[in-house]
Amino acid sequence: xxEVEQNSGPLSVPEGAIASLNCTYSDRGSQSFFWxxxxxxxxxxxxxxxxxxxxKQDGRFTAQLNKASQxxxxxxxxxxxxxxxxxxxxxxxxxxxxxxxFGKGITLSxxx
Amino acid sequence: xAGVTQSPTHLIKTRGQQVTLRCSPKSGHDTVSWYQQAxxxxxxxxxxxxxxxxxxxxxxxxxxSGHQFPNYSSELNVNALLLGDSALYLCAxxxxxxxxxxxxxxxxxxxxxxx
Numbered sequence: 001x002x003e004v005e006q007n008s009g010p011l012s013v014p015e016g017a018i019a020s021l022n023c024t025y026s027d028r029g030s031q032s033f034f035w036x037x038x039x040x041x042x043x044x045x046x047x048x049x050x051x052x053x054x055x056k057q058d059g060r061f062t063a064q065l066n067k068a069s070q071x072x073x074x075x076x077x078x079x080x081x082x083x084x085x086x087x088x089x090x091x092x093x094x095x096x097x098x099x100x101x102f103g104k105g106i107t108l109s110x111x112x
Numbered sequence: 113x114a115g116v117t118q119s120p121t122h123l124i125k126t127r128g129q130q131v132t133l134r135c136s137p138k139s140g141h142d143t144v145s146w147y148q149q150a151x152x153x154x155x156x157x158x159x160x161x162x163x164x165x166x167x168x169x170x171x172x173x174x175x176x177s178g179h180q181f182p183n184y185s186s187e188l189n190v191n192a193l194l195l196g197d198s199a200l201y202l203c204a205x206x207x208x209x210x211x212x213x214x215x216x217x218x219x220x221x222x223x224x225x226x227x
Contacts, residue, residue: 004154034215043202043218044155088154099145099168100216102154 002027004091006103014111019076021106023089026070033065033072034100036088044088048074079110114139116205116219124225125193133188133222137205143167144186145216146178147202155202161186162208190224198226 003026013019021035032051036044050056050063050072062075072091076083086105117136125131137144143162147155157170161180180186184205190197200223204216 006154036218043200043221045218046215049215090154099157099160099170100155101157102147104152104154 002030002091002093002101004089004101004103006089006106009106010109011106012109012111013079015079015081017079017110019079019083019108019110021074021076021087021089021108023072023074023103024070025072025089025091025101027091027093027101028067028070030067030070030091030093032092033063034090034092035061035063035072035074036090036102038086038088038105040085076108079108081110081112084108084110116141116203116217118201118203118219118222120222121220122223122225124227126227127193127195129193130189130191131193131224133190133201133203133224134185135188135203135205135219136185137203138217141205141207141217142184143206143208144180144184145204145206146186146188147204148172149200149202149221151199158188193226195226198224200224 005024035048038044048063050065056063060077064073086107088105089103090100119134145160146158149155159169160167164180175191177189200221202221203219
């Protein structure tokens with residue numbers, strides 16, 4: 001059974017701080033990795049995807065991937081109260097059209 | 113450009129009944145996937161449809177079935193509803209290009225409550 005673990009949380013940070021969200025996965029054949037943001041009562045919204053080892057930055061968001069350690073993380077710089085949401089890590093083993101396995105999510109609260 | 117649309121938004125059913133949920137994919141997308149999200153959990157993959165056929169299936173019983181139409185829209189049917197089927201049902205569409213950067217786009221979901 002392929003698993004995606006997001007065990008840390010809930011997470012609370014002050015406004016302007018860096019929020020670090022972590023995720024591990026069990027399938028070494030995994031090829032693509034996604035971070036979705038989900039506000040309460042809403043559907044998941046894609047914020048980042050990464051396929052290669054290393055860092056990928058998009059504005060205040062940086063995704064980090066380490067395939068050897070089977071670890072993917074999301075850093076949110078200059079956190080804002082509007083970043084308060086549940087962040088879902090998702091893994092796809094064979095490409096974008098295969099099924100995604102999601103973690104249970106980490107709830108982030110940014111304190112004003 | 114319309115995104116993924118789902119109907120209805122909310123539904124209340126009684127145990128043992130049957131339900132049909134509907135989804136229209138984002139314009140230009142040809143693949144539809146269905147996910148079930150229980151409260152406090154991540155979405156769980158139910159199945160995926162492409163070219164009107166079920167291409168992949170998750171660990172869900174046969175009570176869950178689906179269909180894809182020639183216009184790429186899709187239905188999810190659940191028979192003999194159980195209390196545990198209460199969840200947010202998400203439809204996601206994508207383009208079967210095989211490219212790694214063709215991610216899923218989710219609809220707003222259907223909230224199903226079974227009493």
